Amino acid sequence: MDNIVIDGEVVRPGETRYLELNVARLPSGTPIDMPVHVIRSKEPGPTVLLSGGMHGDEVNGIEIVRKFLSKEFAEKLKRGSIVAMPIINVYGFINFSREVPDGKDINRSFPGKEDGSLASMVAYMMTNHILPVIDFGIDFHTGGASRTNYPQIRYEEGDKTAEKIAGAFHAPFTLNSNVIKGSFRETANEMGKSVVVFEGGETLRIDPKTVEVGIEGIQRVLHHFGMLNKAPKPPTSTLFFKESHWVRAEVSGLFRHKKESGKKVKEGQTIGYISSPTNDYSVKVKSPYDGYIIGHNNFPLIHKGDALFHIGC
Numbered sequence: 001m002d003n004i005v006i007d008g009e010v011v012r013p014g015e016t017r018y019l020e021l022n023v024a025r026l027p028s029g030t031p032i033d034m035p036v037h038v039i040r041s042k043e044p045g046p047t048v049l050l051s052g053g054m055h056g057d058e059v060n061g062i063e064i065v066r067k068f069l070s071k072e073f074a075e076k077l078k079r080g081s082i083v084a085m086p087i088i089n090v091y092g093f094i095n096f097s098r099e100v101p102d103g104k105d106i107n108r109s110f111p112g113k114e115d116g117s118l119a120s121m122v123a124y125m126m127t128n129h130i131l132p133v134i135d136f137g138i139d140f141h142t143g144g145a146s147r148t149n150y151p152q153i154r155y156e157e158g159d160k161t162a163e164k165i166a167g168a169f170h171a172p173f174t175l176n177s178n179v180i181k182g183s184f185r186e187t188a189n190e191m192g193k194s195v196v197v198f199e200g201g202e203t204l205r206i207d208p209k210t211v212e213v214g215i216e217g218i219q220r221v222l223h224h225f226g227m228l229n230k231a232p233k234p235p236t237s238t239l240f241f242k243e244s245h246w247v248r249a250e251v252s253g254l255f256r257h258k259k260e261s262g263k264k265v266k267e268g269q270t271i272g273y274i275s276s277p278t279n280d281y282s283v284k285v286k287s288p289y290d291g292y293i294i295g296h297n298n299f300p301l302i303h304k305g306d307a308l309f310h311i312g313c
Contacts, residue, residue, distance in 0.1 A: 001044040004081060006036060007129045011081075014042040016074045021125055023090070024118065032091060034125065037069055037084040045080025046225050049130065049137030049195070050218060052085070054107050054184065056092015056099075060201040061140030064214035071215070073228070080227045083134055088122065096204060098144060108180070110187040127187055136161055137195040138169070138221065139184060140214060143202045146299040147307070150261035150292075151200035151213040156185075157242075161194035168224035169217035170234040171198065172262070173294055175241045175312055202298065241312030244294060248305050249274055251283050255302040257309070261293050271309060274302055289313050 004011045011017045020033035050068065052061030065086040073082070087093050091100045099105050104119035112123030143149035153169050154177035155162035166174050177197070179186040188195040198217065200210035216232045223231035249255070251274055259271040265287040272285035285308055295310035302308070 001042075004038060004040065004047065004083075004133050006038070006083075006133060007125075011038045011040055013040050013044075015040050021129060023122055023125065034088060034090060034122070035086060036130075037082075037086075039074045039077055039082040039084070041077045041079050041081065041227070043079035045078075045227055046135040047081040047083060047133060048222065048225075048227070049134040050082060050084045050140070051088055051137060052140040053087035053089050053093055054139060054141065055105070055144065055203075056087075056089040056095065056097050057203040058098075058140075058142040058144070059204060059206055060142045060210050060214070061198070062086050062093070063206050063211050064140050064198075064218075067211060068215050068218055073222075076228060077222075078227055078229055080222075080225065082222075082227075083130065085130070088126065091118065098203070107184055108182040110182055110184050111190075123184075123187075126184065127191075131188055131191050131193055134193060136165060136193060137188065138165065138198055138218065139195055140198045140200075142200060142210075143295050146202065147295055147297050147310075148202045148261050149199040149295040149310075151210050152198070152294055153217070154197040154199060155194075156189070159189070159194050162196050164224070165194065165196045165221055168221045169196070169198070170220055170238050171200075171213060171217055172236060172238060173241065173292065173312060174238045175244060175294065177244075199295075239292060239312070241291070241294070244291075244310055244312045245289060246307045247271075247285065247288065247309040247311060249285070249302045249308055250304065251281070252303045253277065253281075253283075254300055255285075255297065255308065256300070257285075257296050257298075259293055259296075259309075261296050263293050264291075265293060265311065266290050285309070287311060 152173035
């Protein structure tokens, strides 16, 4: 069983280590470090990445990884290793922001450059120090820009390992989702590493239900791969979606949703309303599809073309 080496730090079988990957410094001179927890069993097995905070304002993912670490799974790990990173985008986290200070999205900056933008440097560190040591990973996210996502796992159809991870995780919703150019998942795939994405809740809010779904899903994945002796049974069956579509606003105005994430909808059903602030008009938002709402917009002020509902079919 080989040692795990991250940025020159060696973690041997049976060890548990806390490491810090230095990214850069704030203008004040304060160093910014990405926290990395490495938990290793003495028995050989897969190395699994659990990561949160790729977008600094998506706190549910941060809380899922943090709370998982607090449950003392180091003592229960039967085989294999865990690399846990609660906060990838430390800059965004301390500024309540999705992006880094230069306005760039880390998850569109992969594989990154050592001498590139700040987002590119963070992506470079993930690509060169983390991805080489793992076998597969689960990356935790939430809905962005005042949008709530119902707890769901996203994977790319055709990736057999990702299919196994998604099936074992057993989130309420499981969605086929192609990789995005410049994303962490795309670079991982190119390196032969399977990464699935968990989505749940919204930015800057901790949702206890979503956090619990995430923690229980991790346990089921680790149990599936023989890394834990037991895991909680899923409370409900998962719903699989081959494709998904956004319903967008036909007019601008004040938006109220009649249906929300997790609800079943039928084609032609009224799921929301958009009204003029001066009461000149009121427009029904109707579902163009049969399916389930996997995400919805909570922001009341809507421009024409804004995304309102994400429907899985």
